Each structure stands twice: as structure tokens, then as C-alpha cells.
Amino acid sequence: MKPRFKSILSLTALAALQLLFVLPYFFSGALAAEATGAFGPAPVLAAGDYPKVTGVNPRMFVWMAAQMHLWFAAFVLAVPIFVLLLEVVGVIRKEKRYDKVAYEFLRVSLTAYSITAITGGLLLVGLIVFYPDLMKYLSSIFGSTMLLYALFFFVESAALYLYYYGWKPMSSGGLKWAHIGVGLLLNASGTTLMFIANAWVTFMMTPAGVDMAGVFDGNIWHAVRNHLWGPMNLHRFIANIAYGGSIVAAYAAYRFLGASGDKEKAHYDWMGYTANLVAIGALLPLPFAGYWLTAEIYAYSQQMGITLMGGLFAWLFIIQAVLIGALFLAANYYLWCGFKRGVNGERYLKYVRYLAFVIAATFLVWFTPHTLILTPEEASSLGGQYHPLLGPLGLMPAKNIAVNIMLLFTFLSFLLYRRSHRTPTVKWARAGNAMEAALFTAAIANIIFLGVYYGYFTNSVYKVASSVPQVATTLFVIAACLVIEYLMHRNSETAELKWGRVPDRSQYALFLIAVSFTWLMGLMGFVRSAIRQHWHVYSVMRDNSPDAFTPSIAYAAKTVSVGTIIFMAIVAFIFWLSHMGREGEADE
Amino acid sequence: MNNFIKVALFSLFIIGVYTLYSVKIIPPITPEEPPKEEASGQPATVEELVALGEQVYNGKGACALCHSPVAGRAPLLENAALIAEDRIKERGYKGKAANAEEYLFESLVDPSAYVVPGFGAAGTKDTVSPMPAVVESAIGLNRTEIDAVIAYLQQLAGVEVTIEVEGLKTEEAAR
Numbered sequence: 001m002k003p004r005f006k007s008i009l010s011l012t013a014l015a016a017l018q019l020l021f022v023l024p025y026f027f028s029g030a031l032a033a034e035a036t037g038a039f040g041p042a043p044v045l046a047a048g049d050y051p052k053v054t055g056v057n058p059r060m061f062v063w064m065a066a067q068m069h070l071w072f073a074a075f076v077l078a079v080p081i082f083v084l085l086l087e088v089v090g091v092i093r094k095e096k097r098y099d100k101v102a103y104e105f106l107r108v109s110l111t112a113y114s115i116t117a118i119t120g121g122l123l124l125v126g127l128i129v130f131y132p133d134l135m136k137y138l139s140s141i142f143g144s145t146m147l148l149y150a151l152f153f154f155v156e157s158a159a160l161y162l163y164y165y166g167w168k169p170m171s172s173g174g175l176k177w178a179h180i181g182v183g184l185l186l187n188a189s190g191t192t193l194m195f196i197a198n199a200w201v202t203f204m205m206t207p208a209g210v211d212m213a214g215v216f217d218g219n220i221w222h223a224v225r226n227h228l229w230g231p232m233n234l235h236r237f238i239a240n241i242a243y244g245g246s247i248v249a250a251y252a253a254y255r256f257l258g259a260s261g262d263k264e265k266a267h268y269d270w271m272g273y274t275a276n277l278v279a280i281g282a283l284l285p286l287p288f289a290g291y292w293l294t295a296e297i298y299a300y301s302q303q304m305g306i307t308l309m310g311g312l313f314a315w316l317f318i319i320q321a322v323l324i325g326a327l328f329l330a331a332n333y334y335l336w337c338g339f340k341r342g343v344n345g346e347r348y349l350k351y352v353r354y355l356a357f358v359i360a361a362t363f364l365v366w367f368t369p370h371t372l373i374l375t376p377e378e379a380s381s382l383g384g385q386y387h388p389l390l391g392p393l394g395l396m397p398a399k400n401i402a403v404n405i406m407l408l409f410t411f412l413s414f415l416l417y418r419r420s421h422r423t424p425t426v427k428w429a430r431a432g433n434a435m436e437a438a439l440f441t442a443a444i445a446n447i448i449f450l451g452v453y454y455g456y457f458t459n460s461v462y463k464v465a466s467s468v469p470q471v472a473t474t475l476f477v478i479a480a481c482l483v484i485e486y487l488m489h490r491n492s493e494t495a496e497l498k499w500g501r502v503p504d505r506s507q508y509a510l511f512l513i514a515v516s517f518t519w520l521m522g523l524m525g526f527v528r529s530a531i532r533q534h535w536h537v538y539s540v541m542r543d544n545s546p547d548a549f550t551p552s553i554a555y556a557a558k559t560v561s562v563g564t565i566i567f568m569a570i571v572a573f574i575f576w577l578s579h580m581g582r583e584g585e586a587d588e
Numbered sequence: 589m590n591n592f593i594k595v596a597l598f599s600l601f602i603i604g605v606y607t608l609y610s611v612k613i614i615p616p617i618t619p620e621e622p623p624k625e626e627a628s629g630q631p632a633t634v635e636e637l638v639a640l641g642e643q644v645y646n647g648k649g650a651c652a653l654c655h656s657p658v659a660g661r662a663p664l665l666e667n668a669a670l671i672a673e674d675r676i677k678e679r680g681y682k683g684k685a686a687n688a689e690e691y692l693f694e695s696l697v698d699p700s701a702y703v704v705p706g707f708g709a710a711g712t713k714d715t716v717s718p719m720p721a722v723v724e725s726a727i728g729l730n731r732t733e734i735d736a737v738i739a740y741l742q743q744l745a746g747v748e749v750t751i752e753v754e755g756l757k758t759e760e761a762a763r
Contacts, residue, residue, distance in 0.1 A: 212728045257591045302720060303650035303727065315614050322609065511595055515602045534622030539728055543622075550619040557610030561603050568599055572592075 039140060042214025042541035043133045050545040051130060058130035059547035060559070065123040067522055067563045068570075071243075072116040074236075074521065077190045078244020079109035080163070082278050084183040091176060101271050103167050105248055110164055111574045113157075131545075134536045141209070141216045141223050142200055149196045152189050159186035194240075195233050202228035204537050205528070206300040214540040227300040231293040238282050238289050243517050245279030250514035251575055253507035256500075266499035272510055273338065273499075279513065280331045280414075284407055284478070288471050297531070304538065308531045316527050316553050318369055321399070323520045325363035328406055330509040330516070332359055335413045337506035342420025343495040351416065358409050365402040368393040397455020400467045404447045404474045408440065411478050415485065423493040432488040436481050443477040446470075518567060522560035530556070623647050630732060630754045634739065637753050641740025644733045649722060651737070662719065663704045668692065669738075669745035675702055680714065689750045692738045696722045696729070 043049075050058065083102045090098030127135050139146060163182045170179035207214075209222030216223065252272035259265040298305035307313065336352045339345035392398060415436075424432070447470050454466035532538045534548045542548075551559075631637040645651045654662035672688035675681060683701030685691035694701050699717035708714030722729040722737075729737070739751040 254591065254595060257595070301727075302718070303653055306650075306653045312617065312619055315617065319606075319610050319614060323606065508598055511598055512602055515599045516606075519603060519606050548622050550622075552616065552618055553614060554611040554616060557607050561607040564603055565600070572596075 039216035039218060042137055042210075042537060044542070045133055045544045047544055047546055049133055051132065053129065057547070058126070058545070062123065062126040062130060063559065064563055064566075065119055065126050067525060067560075068567060069116065069119040069123050070525060071518060071521065071563075071567050072112050072119055073194070074240040074243045075247050076109050076113045076116050076244075077194055078240040078242075079105050079112075079248065080160070080183065080186050080190060081241055082245065082275075083109075084180065084187060086274075087180060087183060091180070097267075097270070099171075101267075101274065104271070105275075106164055106167070108248065108251055108574065108578050109244075110160070111577050112571075113160060115570060115574070117153075131536070134541065137214070137537070137541060138200060138203075142203070142220070144220055145196050145199060145224065149193060152193045152196065156186060156189040156193060159183075159189055191237065194236060195229075198232045198236065199224040199226075199229055202226050202232050205304075205532055206297070207537050207540050210540060212540070214537065227296050228293065231289065231296050235286070235289040235293050238286050239521070242279045242282035242286060243521060245275045245277075245282060246510075246514040246517045247571065249273075249275035249279060249510045251275075251578075253510040254575065256507050257504060259500075262500055269341075269499045269502060272507065276331070276334060276510055276513065279517075280410070283327065283331075284410070285475075287403060287407075288475075291467065291471070301538070304531050307533065308527065312550065313527050313531065313553070315369070316523065316556075318367055319523065319553070319557070320520065321363075321367040323516050323523075325366055325406075327513055327516050327520075328410055329359060329363065330512045332356070332410055332413045334506055334509040334513075335417045337502050337509070338417055339420050341497045341499065341501050342417075342422075344423065345420035348416045348420060355409055355413055359406055362402040362406040362409075365393050366399050366406070368398075392456065395455065397451040397466065400455075400470055401447055401451035404470050405444060407474050408443060408447075408477060411481070412440065415481065418485065418489075421495045421497050422489050424488045425492055426488055426490070429488060432484050436484055439477050439480055443473045446473050515564070515568070518564050519560060522563055523556065526551075526556045526560065631736065632753065634749050634751075634753055637736050637739045637751060638743045638749065640733070641736035641738070641743075644729065644737050645740055648733070649727060649729055649737060654719070661707075663707055665741055665744070667745050668695075669742040669747050678702065680705075688747075689738060689742075692741060693734065696734055696737065 052058075083106045086098045086102035086105070090096065090102065159182055163179070163186050166179055166182065170176060170182075203223055203226050206227035207223075208226035209219055210216050249272045252268045252275055256265060256268035256272060259268055294305070294309065297308060309317065332355065336349075336355070339348055339352075426432070450466050450470050450473075530550055533550055534543050535541065536543045631640050651665070655665045657664065669688060669692060672691040676683070676685055676687075676691055681702045683691070683694045683698065685694045685701075691702075698721060699719040700715070703712075703714045703717045705714050707717070709716045709718040720727060722734060735751045739749045742749045742751070
């Protein structure tokens with residue numbers, strides 16, 4: 001049997017196995033409830049109701065399996081999105097290199113797809129073995145969506161294999177467009193899968209369609225469309241694209257370092273740049289999706305919101321700030337290294353120091369804590385826990401100012417990079433530059449004014465609400481400058497970029513971005529789940545297992561680090577496999 | 589050095605830095621144990637009712653998360669029972685309470701009936717309270733727990749506890 005059919009067969013068998021596990025729960029829960037026309041309350045469990053397996057920590061098993069599944073799932077959901085985009089761009093621009101790089105992206109994600117299914121199976125087994133009553137309760141509500149999930153899994157698998165193996169046979173004429181149609185089906189089914197699974201996860205955080213005892217009202221749409229479903233769908237959709245881009249960029253960076261000739265180096269430099277552009281492009285709107293998600297958490301439960309942002313996990317957001325700061329610094333550094341690809345690049349290098357200063361300064365504001373951990377002597381000499389000068393920088397308004405300015409300056413780095421190989425020829429070029437400078441200046445002034453005035457001189461309830469016009473300002477400047485740039489450079493003198501003309505150290509920025517994304521996703525996944533505290537389903541079904549306690553941030557950080565190392569090791573293995581496959585094809 | 593080893597060492601270094609930062613630099617905060625499940629039995633005395641109220645106030649009800657000088661998100665409640673009568677006479681009052689006890693009950697189950705100036709939800713000009721009704725599922729207090737919180741607030745303000753205890757009522761009836 002050919003290896004490709006073996007892999008299809010094994011994946012189908014795995015999906016069928018997962019379905020076999022789910023079905024008994026579906027029949028015992030959902031069908032029984034529908035047959036009697038009544039749904040029972042959420043079970044009240046005691047410590048003895050949780051099965052034990054010697055030598056296995058249930059929570060750690062489920063945590064690791066879930067985390068691995070999410071990392072791989074994020075990757076395999078994101079890659080087909082920009083593979084499809086690249087394919088369409090390649091067809092429109094009639095350039096083979098887009099097609100070539102898209103196919104290479106897809107090859108990388110193919111093995112990852114099988115591992116996603118395996119880790120999903122592990123997660124399911126873990127949940128059923130260690131938390132059977134929770135699974136029974138959830139499937140009594142979501143049974144029908146679980147079957148739908150299995151169905152879409154088959155559709156996605158079929159579409160993926162058709163998309164991959166049909167790449168060359170369907171490469172010209174009408175067949176190419178049919179192939180693009182398969183790509184669309186692949187993306188639609190993959191995204192639907194994620195939306196279905198998000199409904200289960202968000203129900204556990206902000207249950208809807210059930211009363212206080214957990215009795216389901218029978219309308220599945222009520223349970224699916226809970227408070228966090230919409231924002232979680234958006235947040236994960238964007239974050240997955242950013243994440244997928246970062247992993248592919250890291251792959252390209254690795255291949256760049258090992259490239260044997262200038263041509264190969266140029267190819268992987270371009271591939272890394274394109275993937276990183278996708279990653280950073282998706283990272284820019286992510287804070288705003290996160291804001292919506294957090295606002296909905298507060299809207300559902302002030303208690304949950306305060307636990308998240310002002311209580312136990314407040315320090316976790318300082319760690320998040322450090323990581324996001326590192327991401328932005330690395331992304332900017334990579335762009336600055338790329339200035340030399342263009343003939344005009346040298347002229348913009350002198351601005352790098354100023355860009356670096358602003359980004360570093362905003363980064364420092366972002367991670368300044370509000371409350372300092374002090375000894376009694378230090379606190380008394382300071383006159384309290386808040387530093388008189390640094391204290392205000394610890395508040396959200398200062399951080400909103402910092403993040404918006406950081407975004408604007410990252411965008412400015414990108415604009416300068418684009419100009420490194422273009423010279424505008426339109427008559428109004430100077431006016432265009434002045435317009436962009438005025439837009440940036442006015443936006444920064446507006447962002448600072450909104451943050452300072454509403455953050456420090458009005459009622460405290462406006463502190464966070466003022467971030468919406470700040471975000472709108474940032475987005476407006478980005479959109480307006482892109483339009484101006486487009487018009488200004490329509491018939492510009494464009495020199496070809498010299499791909500591959502970047503120092504090796506620039507590639508390490510791409511590794512830093514991929515590692516930071518992975519670690520950050522793990523950490524934020526932990527806090528998303530941990531704000532449920534001692535509840536399986538918040539305020540409805542209590543967790544009475546021995547592991548119901550909330551772990552400390554340090555414990556979570558160590559767990560996430562171990563997970564990241566395992567994940568990275570598997571990813572390295574996948575890259576190696578992909579490389580082997582490529583060599584095999586070349587031999588044929 | 590082989591590229592693979594260089595990249596692996598670099599990645600491990602980054603992971604190590606993040607781990608060390610989270611473990612050594614970030615202050616160690618040990619989360620509290622999950623709260624014990626509240627006893628479902630009825631309090632038999634006023635003291636038991638007040639004690640239950642204090643427990644709910646700081647625990648399940650999560651009142652102290654916002655009603656505290658540190659948080660500053662909601663008015664302080666030390667004198668809430670004392671000034672409750674005056675609140676009913678305020679201009680912005682939209683509720684139906686006839687006395688202090690009813691006002692406190694109403695504030696818990698329908699917080700927007702009266703919003704203390706300066707503490708309304710953003711953009712509502714103090715007509716809508718950001719506080720959730722305590723009977724909703726996110727908090728989900730039952731009638732006994734609501735009465736207990738009212739009793740606790742009354743004792744906190746130094747006024748007479750007017751909530752009747754079921755156990756005492758039964759005893760008096762038997763006499």
C-alpha cells in the first residue's frame with residue numbers, strides 16, 4: 001500500500017476511534033434526556049467520584065494533552081488559510097514562486113495534522129478516564145454538536161488530502177480554480193470545527209441555557225451562544241493565523257541558515273519574511289480581540305473579571321506584557337535587519353535608534369507593575385505600596401497609551417522597510433509624506449490625551465472605556481497610511497529586493513517570535529482555564545477532585561515550559577520529516 | 589556548531605529566561621484553597637445568621653471584591669444599613685422599598701433601583717449599576733444567603749438586625 005493511503009487510512013481510523021469514545025456518552029446523555037424530555041441538574045461530585053490511575057496526575061495529563069492539541073490545532077488551522085491566500089495571489093499575479101512556497105507550507109502542516117488528531121484523541125481519553133461525570137454532563141447538552149464535530153473532522157480530513165495530493169494534478173486551467181475551491185472547503189470545515197469546540201470550552205466558563213442547578217433548557221443554541229463564544233472565536237481565529245505564521249517563519253529561518261547556495265537562501269529569506277508578515281499582521285489586531293474577550297468576561301461576572309485582571313492573576317499580565325514586548329522588539333529588529341535588502345535601505349538605518357528608543361520606552365511602561373512588592377521598611381519610606389512617579393504608569397490607561405504607540409511605531413518600521421526599495425515619482429510625494437507625518441503626530445497626541453484625561457482626571461469607570469477611541473485612532477492611522485502609500489507608490493521606481501541579503505542573526509528573531517508565541521499561548525491558555533477556579537462549569541458544576549486547587553503562576557510557568565520544549569521537539573521532528581519527503585520527491 | 593544545536597540552545601535559552609522570570613522575579617502568590625461548600629442548613633440564631641452573612645460577603649457573594657477601599661469600584665458598605673432609609677428619599681431612587689431592610693434587599697436583587705452617584709456603569713449617567721443581581725447564576729445567592737448578608741450589613745452599621753431567623757420563629761411559635 002502506498003504511504004499516502006496508509007496515512008489517510010490511519011487518520012480515518014483515529015477519527016472513528018474518537019467517535020467510538022464519544023458515542024456512548026452521547027447515547028447515555030443527550031439521547032436519554034431527549035427521550036424523557038427532561039434534563040437533569042449538573043451532578044454534585046465528591047472526591048471519590050474521580051477515577052484514579054496509579055502514577056498519573058489526572059489534571060497534568062489532561063492539561064498537557066489539551067495544550068499540545070491546541071498548539072498543533074492552531075498551526076494546522078492557520079496554515080491552510082495563508083496557503084490558500086498565497087495560491088490565489090500566485091494565480092492572479094501568474095508567479096510560480098507563490099505556488100511553490102504555498103505547497104511547501106502545506107507539506108509542513110500535513111504531518112502536524114496527524115499529530116493534532118493524535119493529541120485530540122489523547123485529550124478525549126484523558127477526559128473520559130479521569131472526568132467521566134463531567135463528560136457525561138457536557139455531552140448531555142452538547143451531544144448533537146459532538147456528532148457534528150466528528151462529521152466536520154471527516155470533511156476536513158478529506159479536503160486536506162484532496163488539497164495536498166491534488167496540488168500538482170490540478171495545477172492548470174479550470175482545475176486550478178476547482179483546487180482553490182477545495183482549499184476553501186478545507187478552511188471552512190477547519191474553522192467550523194474550532195467554533196464547535198469553542199462552544200464547549202466557553203460554556204464551561206460562562207454557562208448559558210442552563211439554570212443555577214445546571215438544568216439545560218433544551219435549546220442547544222442558547223448553550224452554544226454563551227457570553228464568550230463570539231469573542232473567543234474571533235480571538236482564536238486571529239491568534240491562530242499569527243501563530244501559524246510564526247512557526248512557518250521559524251521553519252524558513254532554519255532552512256535559511258542551512259541553505260547551500262544564494263538561490264536557496266533567497267527563497268527561504270522570502271518565505272520567512274512572508275510568513276512573519278502574516279504573523280505580525282495578525283498580531284496587530286489581537287489586543288483588540290483580547291479586549292472584547294475580557295470585556296465579555298466582566299459583563300458575565302465581575303468576580304471572574306476581577307480574579308483575572310485585578311486579583312490572583314494580575315501578575316500574569318505583567319509576564320504577558322514582557323512576552324508581547326519581546327515579540328514586538330524581535331519583529332521590529334527583523335524588519336530593521338531587512339532594510340539592507342533594498343537599494344534605499346541605508347538611508348533609513350539612521351532612524352532605527354529612534355524607533356528602538358520609543359519601542360523600548362513603551363515596553364518599559366507596559367510592564368511597570370502598579371503594586372510593588374516591598375518590605376515594610378521599604379513601604380514606609382516610600383509612603384505606601386505605590387511609587388509616586390512610577391505608580392501611575394502601572395495603571396491600565398498608561399498601558400493602553402504604550403501599546404497603541406508601540407503598534408504605531410511597529411507600523412512605521414514596516415513603512416520604512418517598504419520604502420527601502422521604492423522611490424515615489426508622484427508630484428505630491430512631499431505632501432504625502434507630510435500627510436503621513438501629520439497623521440502619526442495627531443494620532444499620538446490623541447492617544448496620549450485620551451489616556452491621560454480619561455484615565456486620570458475623570459471617573460474611574462471611564463479608565464478602560466477610553467481605550468476604544470484609542471484603538472480606533474491607531475487603526476485609522478494604519479488604514480489611512482496604507483491608502484496614501486498605495487496611491488503614492490503606484491508608479492514608483494521599484495528596485496528588486498535582494499532576498500537573502502540579511503545577516504544570519506536576523507533569523508534568530510524569527511525563532512524568538514515562534515518560541516515566545518508558543519510559550520505565551522500556553523500561559524494565556526492556563527489563565528483562561530484557571531479563572532474558573534474550583535468549578536468544572538463556572539457556578540454550576542463544582543470541581544471536587546483533589547486537583548481542584550488553582551496552581552500558582554510559577555507552577556503554571558514551569559508546566560508551560562516543559563510543554564513548549566516537548567512541542568518544539570515534535571515540531572523539529574515534523575520539519576525533519578518534511579525535509580525527508582522533499583528529498584524523496586526530488587529523487588523521484 | 590551545527591545549526592540545529594545552535595537553534596535548540598537558543599530556544600532553550602529563551603524558554604529558560606521566561607521561566608526564571610516567572611518563577612524568581614514575579615512575586616510568589618499562593619492561591620487560596622477552594623472555599624468549603626456552604627452548609628445548606630438554616631441558621632438557628634441571629635449570631636449564626638450574621639456569621640453566614642459575613643462568610644457569603646467575603647466568599648461566595650464576592651461583595652468585598654468591589655466594595656472595598658482598595659478596589660474603589662463600588663461604595664463602601666460599613667454604613668449602608670444606617671443610611672438606607674435616606675436613600676429611599678433620594679431623587680434618583682426608582683425602587684419600591686418602604687424601609688431600610690427592603691432597600692438593602694432591593695439593592696442586592698435589583699442594583700439599578702438606586703445607583704450611588706459616581707458608581708454607575710460607563711455612559712449611563714449613574715442610571716445603571718455595573719453590579720450584577722446576586723440571584724443570577726454567576727453569583728447565585730439563595731434567599732437565606734441574601735437575608736444573611738442583610739443581617740451582616742445591619743450589624744456592621746450598628747443598627748438592629750431586623751431579619752427574622754426561621755429557627756427562632758419556630759421556637760417562639762411553639763412557646
